[in-house]
Structures are given as C-alpha cells and as structure tokens.
Amino acid sequence: MANSSPLRSEIESPELGVLIDDEISLQTLDEMIEWCIEGFGWRQFLRALLVSLAWFFDGQQACISDYSDAGATCDSAGNRSVYNSIITEWGLECASSFITGLPTSCFYLGCLIGGFAFATLADSSLGRKNLLVLSCLIMSLAALATSFSPNLWVYSALRLVSGFGRASIGTSALVLSTETVEKRSRGLIGMIGLFFGTLGLLSLPAIAYLLRDASWRYLYVSTSAPAILYCLLLFFFIRESPKWLFMQGREDEAMAILRNITLPTKHGRLKSYLSSFPHKQETTKLDLYSSIKDLFRRRWALTRLAKVMALGFGIGMMYYGMLLGVGNLGFNIYLSVTFNALLIIPSYFVSYFLLNGWNRKSTILGFTMVSGALSVACAFVGSGGVEIGLELASFFCTCMAYNVLVIYTIELFPTSVRNSATSMMRQAITLGVLFDPTLISAGREIPHLTYSVFGIAIIFCGLMVLLLPETRGTTLSDTMDEQEQRDFCSE
Template sequence: MEISTAAHNLTGTNSADQESPGLDQDLPSLSLEETIEKILGGFGWSQFIQAILVAILGFFDAQQTFINIFADADPKWHCNFNTTCNPSSNICQLPKGAWSWDESSHKTIISEWGLECASSFITGLPASSFFVGNLIGGFSLATLGDFYFGRKILLFLSCLIMCFASLITAFSMNIWMYSSLRLLSGFGRASITTCTLILLSERVGKKWRGQIGTMTFIMFSLGLLCLPAVAYLNKGSSWKFLYLWTSIPAILYCIIAYFFVYESPRWLFTEGRDIEAKAILRKLASIEGNSLDSYLSSIHHGQEISKLNPYKLMKDLFKRRWALQRIIATMVFGFGIGLVYFGLLFGVRNLGFNIYLGVILNASMLIPTNLVTLFFIARWKRKGSLFALCIISGICSIICGVVGSRTEGILIGFELASFFCAALAYNVMMIFVVELFPTNVRNSATTLVRQAVVFGSVFDPILTSAGTRNKFLSFGTFGLTIFLCSFIVIILPETRGKNLCNTMDEQERMDHKIV
C-alpha cells in the first residue's frame, strides 16, 4: 500500500526532502536500524491501519481474561417462606427447600453445579487455572516469536487457541473439565499481549513507538469495558452463552485479519528474509519516491543479522550480566504490578457494590489511563514515572485495606486511584521492557516479564477470597507488594528516545557508548 499525500501532510514530512536529488546518489553508510528508522520514521495511513488490525486482538484478550468474574460469580439467593431462614443465614446450614436462587440456576457455574458450599480453592480453581495456563504457555512459546513462527504467526495462533478453547468451554460438564479448558485457553493467551505490543512497536520509528504501543492497551480496556455489557445482556441466560458470544466473533476476526496483517520487517531481517522485509518496508514506508528506493537499495546482505541458535541466544540473555540484571529487575517489578492490576479487578466483588457497576468503574479508569499514556509517553522518562506511579498505587491500596466497609465512597475512591496508577504503570512498563532488549531476544525477554505479571495474578483468587473476611489480607497485600517492588526500577537504564537494537552485541555497544 502506498502512502497517500494526505498521510505525508499529517506526519509533517517535507515533500521537498523526499525528492531531494542528493538521495538518488549513494547514501552514507547507515546501520540497518538507522535505515529502517529513515523509512518508517514518519507515520502514514498504512502504519495506522496495520496498528488497528493488530491492536483489536487485545479487545478479545481482555474479555477472555476476565470472563470468570461473571461466569464464576456467586449468584444472589432469597429465602422461601420458611421461618428458619433469613437473609443473614449461612446458605450451607439451611435445608435446600428453605431458599432459592434469585435468577436461573444456570446463570453461573456456582448455581448450575451446586458449588455454593464448595471451598474457595474449588470455586477459584477456574480463574487460577487460566493464569497457570498463562505461565505454562509463556515458557513454552517464549522463543517461538523470536526464532520459528515470528511475531505474526505466533500472535494469531495464540489467539485461535485461546478462543477455540473458550468456545469448547461452553460445553463443559463439570468443574474439572471447565478448569482444564480454562487452563488451555490461558495457555494460548500467554503470547497475545507480548506479540501485539512487539509487532506494533517494530513497524514504526522511535518517535511513534510509545504511542502506537499504547493502542493495544486501549483495545484491551475497551474489551474489558464491553464485557459487563455483554454479561448484562446475558443476565437471564446460562453462563455458557457468555462464552459463545465472546469467542465466536474473536475466531472469525482472527481468521480474516491474518491475511491483511504484515510481519515485522525487523524480525524478517534477523531471519535473513531480506526480500520479504524490503517488500513490507515499501508497504509501510512513511516516505516514497526516489528517497524510498535509495534507502531500500542501500540495505545490503552485510546489514542482515546472522541467524543464531535460539537456545544459545536465550543462554546469552542470562549469561551477560547487564541482560541478567535487566531480566531479574523487570520480572520482580512485573510481579508487583501483576498482583495489583489483576487483583483489584477480581477483588471488585469485595467492595460491596453491584458487580456490573464495579467492573464498569474499573474498566472506565483504563480509558483515561490509556489516553494519558498515549499523549505523554513520548515525554515521560520511564524510570521516574514507574517509580512514582507504583508508590502512589501502593499507598492507595493499603488505605483500602485499612478503611472500614461503612465508608464505601472513600473505599471505592482509593481503590480506583490505586487501579489507575497500577494500570498506567503497567502500560509504561511494557513499553519500557520492549525498549530494554534487542530484536533477536525481545519477544523472549518481554514474555518472561509477562510471565512474572501472570505469576503475580495467580495468587489473586486466593487473596480475593481471603479479602471477603479481612480486606487487609487482599488490598493490604497488594499495596505492600507493589510499594516494595517499585524500588528495583532504580537499577535499570533510561530508554526514552533511544534507538532499538537488533543484537545483544549491538545493545551492549550502545549501552557502553551512552555510559
């Protein structure tokens, strides 16, 4: 797709510069990254459309991640005309005929399978299984996006696994089958956020990297915001329809969009597939004419990155001191953010509010969060903003654990403030991680950090269950964890405005040059 004149005007590209006679001659020697930066440095319509096509997958990701909030909820019940029953009674100590569900017994898995008196481990098993699947999938698929499948194929394969598993989940016969399918869905989902963010970031120049990376968070928040609406429309029906309504559109979109999405040209160069990479650069280019031809012709075989054994590169990632330090620091940091980010969303039922309203309020906070990230990420230093956001989120969450249930207005206010800061920190952290590691290990490194985020979320169903009796066990734990984890960001380098590197050696040389 050629970039239109209007797109060039939008990006502020000078047409005179594009047709400069000097660019028809031999160009000064540029590195591969510098050449790609020249070609993709602006932002045209082709890049924008491609970004939308990829970012929409985050919409479906959000719905499958948090669908358990509604499908696994404890339904409301009422007393039948029986003198031994009152609303404050323990439902497990009442005879079956003394009470009834307010709505259909098929509304959630709790009422359909008679799990109202089951342990918190059993009722929380499906949600925990999903995140355990995330952990398994992340470690299993981590290297495939860097070496075998690439960003595009792994992204769509992951989404299809997630959605097909979700579709089959609607036909579950018991809690064990249901939990197993949720684990499989989580396994597929493990690479979606990572591949989406990397594919978006690698197809634009450094000027637009932060803003375009934010698009996946915007779509994720829209997916979460729409989930309560879908659940409300399904209010009188079985939980199975909720899975059908969210999985079928996602499967259809994945199949159609696959044929229109381009692979990352940076990754193609690392694989030695220069012809394909140049063809995609031509389609995505923010310049045209003689300038584009000159830059493309200046890319020669010597600029390509030699193909290395994936396990050697992964070993190198842990062998080099600077890389190991970055991996450990970002994983610790990710654990703290993951515990709070997902914990506050799943813990909304402990606030005493309507579950639909509670999820909508939290999801609504993601809209301003993503807008703030979109407009200010280019100006913010990564380290300082992350540290400040996590400190504020931790303090607000701790206050939620201390404030009594009677002050519901104050409680929801601090909870939303904590979630806002944690969500904003999550956005900045993911962009920060992409910038910290070179192309040939970027997917693997980012996946490991995502695994730390998921590992934090595995504990959330347990903490949320404990929070029904004592809020500090959930909100207090969330706050203390993110507060303490925030200090490790101090040892990481600042990356704002820096070029992306393609190899470990190149990253090391650039870091030493900056120092």
C-alpha cells in the same frame, strides 16, 4: 557494531531520469524502517489497529468465567428453571469452592504454562505474526469447543487449553505492532492495545446481559466465533515484522515488506542502502529456545530481566489486587468496582502524553512511589469517602506505571530476545496476582494488612527502576552485541 559513517549512494531516479546524490546516516535497522515509513501515516495506523484488536478477544476470554461460572446459592438448588451457568446446569450449587473455582484456576494455570512455552517462539522459529495467529486460534477454538462441554472436567480441561493459547497474544501483538512504527509512536501503539483489552473486558457485561436468559454455551460461541474470523484476517492481511525477518537472514522477505511500506520514489535507494547496510543477523530458527538461553547466558541481560520482572511483580500485585480487594474497604462494592474501571481508560490517554514528554525511569519511579504511599495511607484511614478517594488515586498511579512499563520493557531488550523478555515480564505480573486472593482474605480479619502489603510491595519493587537504563528517544537494538555496545557507550 554498526558503522557510524553515513551511507552515500548515487542512483538514478526513475521519475526524473537523472542522478541524485543522496547522503543519509543509517546505523540501525530501526533507523532504516523509520526512513522507509516517513512518520506515522494512516497505513501504519490501520495496521496497528488490526494487530491490536487481538487484545480485545484476549480481554474477553480472561474474564468470561465471571459470567459463565456464576451460580446460585445452595439454598436455591431446587429452584432451577434456566441453565444459564455451569453451576446451575451441572448442579454445583452445593459443591465446594475448590470444585466451582477449578475452571478459573485451570485457565490461569494454562496462561502460566503457555507463557513459558510460547515466549521464545516469536523470537526464533515462528516469528511475531505466526505466533500471534497460532495463539489466538488455539484460544478461540478451545473457547468454541468449551461450549460443547458435557461436564465440569472437560470444561476445565478446555479452559486450560484456552489459557495456554491466550498467554502470548498480548505480547506478540504489542511487539509486532511496535516494531514497524517510528519511536515517537510506540507509546500510542502500546496504549491502543491496552485500550482494546479494556474494551474487551467492558463488552462482556453487555453480551452477558443480552444472553441473560440463554445458556452459558451461547456466551462462548458469541465471543469465540468472531475471534476465529479475526485470526483469518490477521493471517491474510498482516505482514511479519521486517526486523525479525532480517535477524533470521530472510532478507528477500524483509525487502518485500519494506518496499510495500516505502514510497515508490525511495525504492532504488532502499535497495542500495540494504546492499551496503552493516547489519548483523542472529539466526535463531534452528534452536527454539535460543533466545531464553541468550537471556540467561549474558549476565547483563539476566540481571536486567530480573529487575524488570520485579517491577512487573509489584505493579501486577497492586493493579489486580486493588480491583479484587475493593470489597474490604467498607464502601459500596459495585460503585467501587465501577469507579476503578472508569479510571483505566483515561490512564491510557495520559500515559501516551507522558511517554512523549517524560523519561521512562522517572515516570515509573514517581507513580510507584506515590501509589504505594497512598495505598499505605488508605490502610490506616477510617472507612468513608476519604478511604475510597485514596484507593482510587493509588490505583490510577498504578495504571500509569503499568502502561509505561509495557513500553519500557520493549525498549530495554533487542529484537532477538524482545518477545521472550516481554513475555517473562507479563508472567511476573501473573505471579504477583497469585498472592492477591490470600492477602485479600487475610485482610478481612486484619483490617490494615491488605493495602499495607500492596503499598510496601510496589514501593520496594518500584525502586528496581533506578538500576535500569533510560530508553526514551532511543532506537530499538537488534542484537545482543549491539545492545551491549550501546550500554557500554552510555556508561
């Protein structure tokens, strides 16, 4: 447990040549980092932009198959003139839906496997930066290799590898960027990452349009080559999280990073504070899966993770289900998709202001309840403008709940298990998405089913937030013991 008494240091200022009596209360690593950076400056902003750019390439690979795997109908199989998709090149126009959907299924299967395999490595041996670089490089190299696929089976296998790499990119980027900024800026950093992910999705139609007369292979080359160059930039210009380095006992490396982001006038005091700072490390580098074991070994951590995953499951089912199921509304599908997509970007800006002004729990609870109620209402309203209006309002509320949940999860868990817990939450979102195709298909036969289930699911899952602690304005804990002590004191 950290010492609550202030640290007093009397040091000599190199600039003034006199002794300065300075008194500052630093109880956590989070407070020390905030003292070092003195607010959110342009250096932190540029660093956050570079790290968050990983979401852009993540978003591209997530939906690239919508264009590379698009195909003609069986009736037009004999009229191929350009091999601009795998369907036309390999003569799959009359193949079963299982065959044509195999690459996409393999990609998301890879995402699930990679999420569980990689989640804990950022908390143990690799760290945030190395896992981000490794994950992005695996995804990008696999995508580049995909452009040389000779048949569907090799293509599907490479899509699985690409999904395996992609699984940890968003989480690693988010945790790395938020651990080196002040607490008031976490919401901004989180929204920047999600915003880049949306830009990645929106960039694909433009790239696909420019390459509309070219082979699908060029689409993979044009998206993977910049991502590989980006990995090199990350490796050489981004430093590891000092919080993680401290937890691994690598204090010299952490000190070097803190000196780099600290004003020269503070260097003497920084060394003095670190020498007497009462932090406690939880070295996990010898056990690759110790963070997962910690989450399952401690009852409070396991129950908290289960509640966060329940939130992710309900919000994920609603978020992606609405994007995929607008065709069931009887409204113009192209306009419906466009309207929904246009709501995502403004939700980031609104979420940023809400994260600074509202409590996390009340924000998530309010938006999940409203979203669920609007979705159920949408299910029983006749087709027309009112129905699409309710759907759009419900989707916007879901976007807000999703954005806040990302930051909330980071704040709920200490440094030693933060990446693992956040990855598990994102895996729960993916699990929620797996139910969407079945519900949407059944909704074509039973008109009220799809949006009723979406609404009920997000309402019941949203109630889980009532059983979680509030985190607004708190510093990030570093160890499991510290988190336990903080929770005990807040009760």
